[in-house]
Structure formats: C-alpha cells, structure tokens
C-alpha cells in the first residue's frame with residue numbers, strides 16, 4: 665500500500681456509511697489496520713449516485729408494500745400534484761375528462777373543457793418526503809404539451825430530492841426528450857392496457873400511441889425506476905404480454921379492471937389471475953380492482 669501522509673478530516677455521511685473526502689495523504693487513525701477502499705473522486709461520485717438510486721427504489725417499494733390498501737393508486741401516493749391539466753388522448757374510459765366536464769366544469773381549470781393548460785399556482789407547492797403522483801388530471805407527456813411546460817415541471821421537482829415523483833403517460837416516447845435532465849427521484853411510468861393493438865383500433869379506445877409503441881419506448885428507456893400500469897386491463901395474449909413486461913423490466917406493475925362500468929373488452933378473471941401470477945415471478949405485481957369481467961356474470965342468462 666502507498667504511504668499516505670496528510671489527512672483531511674472532512675467527512676460525507678451517506679446512508680449506511682461515512683466517507684472521507686478531500687486530499688487524503690495519510691489514513692485517519694481510526695482506519696489504520698482496517699480494510700479500506702480508496703476511490704478517486706469521480707468513482708466515488710458514481711457510487712454515491714448508485715446508493716441514492718437504490719435508496720429511492722427501496723423507498724418506492726416500501727411505500728407500495730406498506731400501504732394498507734393497494735387497490736387504489738391514491739392509497740400509495742401522499743399527494744397528487746397537477747401543474748398541468750387536460751389531455752387530448754380522448755380515451756373512452758377517461759374518468760378525469762368526465763370529472764372535468766361535469767362536477768368540475770365551473771372550476772377555472774376546466775371552464776374551456778379538458779384542454780391542456782399550465783397551472784402556474786401549482787409551482788408554489790412544497791413537498792415533504794413521500795410519493796407524489798404528477799398530473800393525474802391529464803397526460804404530462806402527451807405530444808400536445810409544450811416542451812417548456814415539461815421542463816418547468818422537471819426543474820421544479822429537482823428542488824425536492826427527498827420526494828419521489830411518479831409520472832404516468834400513454835406517450836412514453838416523449839421521455840427520451842427529457843431523459844438527460846430527469847432527476848433520480850422520478851419514477852417513469854406508462855399505461856399499457858393490452859398487447860393487442862387491434863383492440864385499440866377496432867374499439868376506438870384512445871387516440872394515444874398504440875400499446876406496441878408504448879412497449880417499444882419503455883423497453884428502450886434507460887431508466888432504473890420504471891413503472892407499468894395495466895389498468896384498465898383489456899384482453900391480451902398471455903405469452904406476448906408477459907414477454908413485453910419482462911423486457912421493459914419495471915420495478916412495479918399494477919394490474920386492475922376498469923372501475924367505471926365502461927363495458928370494455930376485458931379478459932376473463934381466470935386469465936388475468938394467470939397474468940398476475942406469472943408477472944409476480946419477475947417483478948412486484950400489485951393487484952388493484954380485480955373482479956370477473958363484466959360479461960362473465962351474464963352466462964347464467966344464456967340457455
């Protein structure tokens with residue numbers, strides 16, 4: 665071992681450990697005789713980022729696992745935050761649009777309908793530790809959202825490194841545009857309700873990019889905290905759908921049926937349970953609303 669002479673007593677406290685930093689020319693006395701690793705600063709920075717990343721993943725998993733009732737998204741999030749509202753994907757099952765056009769129609773944000781808008785007032789919100797669902801009343805990464813709005817949101821969440829921010833979109837290709845400025849406390853999610861594009865096309869489910877495009881984007885996305893929501897679930901091909909999810913490699917998958925009686929082309933319950941069982945071997949799979957498909961109860965009326 666090289667002889668190290670001068671000592672800097674400066675320390676950095678990171679989870680689980682204390683590190684010395686600065687120009688170290690001799691070992692601090694308490695380290696003499698112990699097994700030590702000396703890293704150049706750049707390497708140390710890289711390792712620190714890894715620790716932070718792992719800590720955030722652990723934090724997210726703990727929120728999910730410790731929540732008393734995981735059947736609703738809102739039970740794992742400490743807060744929803746809507747710096748941008750409105751959406752032009754026109755999903756047939758969209759509860760947010762319905763809410764905006766009925767109960768909330770007189771609210772300043774929805775007077776002109778469910779059109780995208782930036783809500784400046786939201787940039788005064790303060791966040792503690794916790795999990796924040798960003799924009800549940802819209803799709804922040806829709807092609808119809810100006811880039812500077814998204815940059816404003818990302819820059820704002822940087823101010824709260826201890827808070828986890830969950831994004832969910834049906835246009836994950838747009839994540840690539842901002843990946844270089846995305847802070848480590850962001851969880852990048854996508855909704856993929858099925859692997860079958862034809863259901864989307866034949867039943868006019870939505871104007872959002874087709875499920876296969878979302879899968880391709882999420883598969884390519886180089887981010888360690890990915891999240892997939894299979895909700896509301898639509899009929900699927902088990903083998904292909906499982907392959908998709910495995911390739912995307914999310915830390916958590918949510919699976920749930922439609923909550924709003926939209927009579928969608930749903931898979932039978934048995935098939936969904938098989939999907940959940942298979943996915944559980946690869947990733948943390950959370951059941952949301954799980955019930956028989958709406959048509960399954962009708963069999964008794966058929967002779």
Ligand code: SF4
Pocket residue numbers: 750751752753754755757758759760761800801802803834870872
């Ligand atoms: S993407 Fe979300 S907010 Fe937009 S229409 Fe579909 S369900 Fe509604």
